[in-house]
Amino acid sequence: MNITYNLPAIGTQLVLGAGVILVLLADLLTGKKNRDVAYQTTLTVLVLAGIICVMKWGSAGAGFGGQVFGDGFASFFNLAFLAIAFLVVFNSPNYLKRNEIDHGEYYMLILIAVLGMTFMSSAGDLLIFFLGLETMSISLYVLAGFHKSRARSNESSLKYLLLGAFFTGFLLYGIALIYGQVGSTNLADITSYLAGSANPLGGYMGVGLALLLVGLLFKMAVVPFHFWSPDVYDGAPTPVTAFMSAAPKAAAFAAALRIFYDPAISLGLPWDKTLWIAAALTITLGNFAALAQSSIKRMLAYSSITHAGYLMIGLAAGNELGASGMLYYLFTYGFMNVGAFTIAWLVNRRGEGNYLLSDFAQLGSRNPVMALLMSIFMLSLTGIPPLAGFFGKLYVFSAGVKAGLIWLVVIAVLNSVVSVFYYLRVMVIMYMREEEGLKDLEKAPTVAITAILCGLVILLLGLFPGPLLDLARESVLSLL
Amino acid sequence: MHHETITTTHSALLWLIPAFPFLGMLINGLLGKKQSPGAAGILASGAMFLSFIVSAVVFFQLLGMHAEERSLTQTLYTWMHVGDFSANISFLIDPLSAVMILVVTGVGFLIHVYSIGYMKGDPGVVRYFTQLNLFAFFMLLLVMADNYLLMFVGWEGVGLCSYLLIGFWWDDMDKAIAGKKAFIVNRIGDFGFLLAMFLIFVAFGSLDFETVFARATGMPYGSGVVTAITLLLFLGACGKSAQLPLYVWLPDAMAGPTPVSALIHAATMVTAGVYMVARSNILYTLAPVSMAVVAGIGAATAIFAATIGLAQFDIKKVLAYSTVSQLGYMFLACGVGAFGAGIFHLMTHAFFKALLFMGSGSIIHAMHHYMEKTGSHDDPQDMRNMGGLRKHMPKTYWTFLLATLAIAGIPGFSGFFSKDEILWKAFSSGNIAVWVIGAIAAGLTAFYMFRLVYMTFFGEFKPAQSGEHPHESPSVMTVPLMILAVLSIIGGWVGIPHVLGGGNHIEHWFHPVFAGSEHISTLHQGHGIHSSGIEMTVMIVSVLIALAGIGIAYLFYIKKTDIPGKIVSAIGPLHKLVYNKYFVDEIYEAGVVTPIEKTSDFFLWRFFDVKIVDGMVNGAATVVDFIAGHLRKVQTGFVQNYALIMGAAVLVIVLVFVW
């Protein structure tokens, strides 16, 4: 057999992989004295990978005999991962130094996680998908527990690891059964098997697909597979939480679209009984639990569950509008979340584990710019136009209506109304609550720049959503 | 059909109209504490003035065109374009939105000027003008949008500004809560708007007014989709325009500064729902069920709010309920197919109600200073502490009286023509019941408004302390009052009906916008009654009812002031019910304090009580909190509990797939 490697198809991954080694070496040589070299190298690697990604946008084609794809879809997600990682890494030193966990491995682990995600978005084979997923997950386990001396961080990583590995078992079993039925783990083979089969769920296939789906739902933190996420998000170092709530979720959705977004497949599967119910439960439970939180970090964790539920509507709709809506949604959602978490750790003054909402008191007068940006993030998460968060919802919900999921959309829109309560609470506290003895925020230029950047992106993508939506649509079309 | 034939002309001016207030907002907002309070007011007012000038230019440009061609558009850029769907940031000025921008910028300008005097000395003046300009910007977006999406941006924006301005005095917790209530109730309405938008998008493949309406005319009369869309849109309108059952936030919204009440909660934002219904007239006309709902809710709100207005003592509360009632009139008009009459009333109402609010603001301003001087702790808004102000505040008195005559529907004043047009359209379209309710509500309106005038301006000044009395407000406040007083008189002359020898210009002006609807309704319902004799009779009846209302008020509050007391004791329970606004706040208390023990009580109350919804809104919040508090307990923190539940879920999903 003659396999064409087509290295450009994994250009981004090659840069990242080389970057991992480079950062490791750089930190080894200089790390004792300062971390800046590792930090700068990481940023450079991310930028380089981004440049490669944009240069080869959607033109690289399949590589390694259809094992990986360098199509527009992969490029779109890879750019999103790189952007989120860049923003998180950019302002991490501030946090790491403050908490005395300024180790070079941090940067390397982030790069490895991104490397895993890029393989998930470009996988043409379940093997590649599985390896990407595990590469990402294992480095996230470590990142969650990066704050070694804190019990909460340790608990976070232990819970994540145990449940994650548990579900790796299910996922792997699912892949094994699919392999048993089809005789191949290649996605194209699986698709043609399903399309050509009179009883697509017969044999081992039903159980196999169900377990594969479960593995993905776990990573998306969809109810009832969400239990790990509030605790893990809560205990992990905040920059890691910001990263985890945005990028891996996007990667899981990317993989789900790669595997299931094909009319030939999705028609034969019981989406109405699984995705429909899971979406409704996710949205509702995430919302209600978010209402009851007094910690901003946990509130955002539950809010992120809710948003996964909204995204599920796009997946359940299974149409082009839904898929391109999801891409837009995931891209913009990353910026909202990174922005919100970034401000949260700047504002937090009681140390890790006590991210109280009340820390935001009087932020409106203490630091009007940060308060304004936080308002933008909250309003965008609520889905108030003309911010980017609104268009994501508009598209995904419209796709739901188009696919006949009217009641699901009604539930989702009703929940959007409920979500105002807790997003608004942050604004009310910032502008209306008086509290004694609050100091001005410390100067943290990188954090401020990140927040401003996120705010601008959300505003601009809201005012000019056209180009990104077009790009999302082209990317989805490149899937087929 | 008719709609499609309208040709549009490009105009490069339109963007300037919202741009000026936006610029004003930007400058005041960025300067923040560096900006001087005086300059902030002048800048904000100047921005509104420039915006008004451009609006006037655009209006005359429109006037110079042929009736059927009166439509100006400007596309700034394509907002998004995905597949066959596209939405533009583009503006549409046709006879309908032209009237709206004139009202928003004109009345808005006067209120900005008035605010300079009213807000003098407040530490938050700059923030106030920033938000007021921002509001004007969003309101202009709302009325100028040429598609539902952009309209929704304005729709949400004005809601947000309203929320900020109601809670302007944040140190006062009640006021902050009132702001939040407004925002939340509005969100319930927005839920309807959003769903309607998704449905429109799916049903018509577009959100453009022109495309949607053109495609809608191809739908069958009374089609389910259109009915669903219009009912959902109306839910949005109910939230924004304070109709039953979502009106609860508007009386509470009076916690904001009075000019804000005048601008947002009387003249502009609350009328957005009416505008939206009128804008979607084709859709509504195609859905007779929705029309009946609109007319029914409008009529019910008109009379319901009027009865509450009868017994209030807080001067702003009377005006608030009056606004709710008048908005009901506008919806009543839309519901019987008289969209033009509804917008006509919207316009005249903007003049006289803004004037009434600003007049009351002038009174409160004066009372406040008086109270401060004498060290009294009485409520400066309670009419029982007023009286005899006619002598001390002549300018406020005269302008206020003119506005009252207008709202009471005295012939010659603006309110007469618009209200009469609505009542006649209700009558002539065969909705006699609606007409009866409307006429009674008109009588009640005349009564409570004159009650207000008599209690505040006539008789003796109640707290009269040696030599001290309230003083007239400064010119910066009274001049806008006078301008609005003139408008309250002549504003209706554009709509003098044919029976009175007028040309009813406003009806002809609106004709191109509503021609399509008229065509559809004649096709399906035939023509209404056309008889000058009947029209005259109907008119005289409504004038007589209004005069009766004034007469009774005169009798009660000037001639024999002991009558109200006697009546109160005679119909004690009923009066108590009305005075306490049907006890809604008490129900709310019961619902919040001990939600579980009192559940049965609560439900029992709700059946007897028309105003259940306030209880429901707040009760819902309580229930939500309750559920949320318990739901979070599922997250036990034990990793094996998680694994167990998740494992069980895996089994369920596997079973679903295998079956």
Place this chain on the structure above:
Amino acid sequence: MIISLNHYLVLSAFLFCIGVAGVLTRKNAIIIFASIELMLNAVNLSFIAFARHWGDAGGQIFVFFSLVVAAAEVAVGLAIIVVLFRHKETINIDDVNLMRW
């Protein structure tokens, strides 16, 4: 008796279920971890059986990778458990619930 594909699959399923039961019932973090390893290895058995059935090397290659992944997970997992022991002086999983609700 001929050992057919189904024999392997049933054995694999059994082992998998034992692993799941171990995860759900044992309290010692290391034993829970070992149970997860059992699940993964049960799946590997299925892979090999299927690879044999199809006469395809793909399944066997998959097993190599999954072994590597499992090894990496163990390495990270044990490290985390060591840190846990330093904090709590126990590795009982029920003592790990600082974060809830």
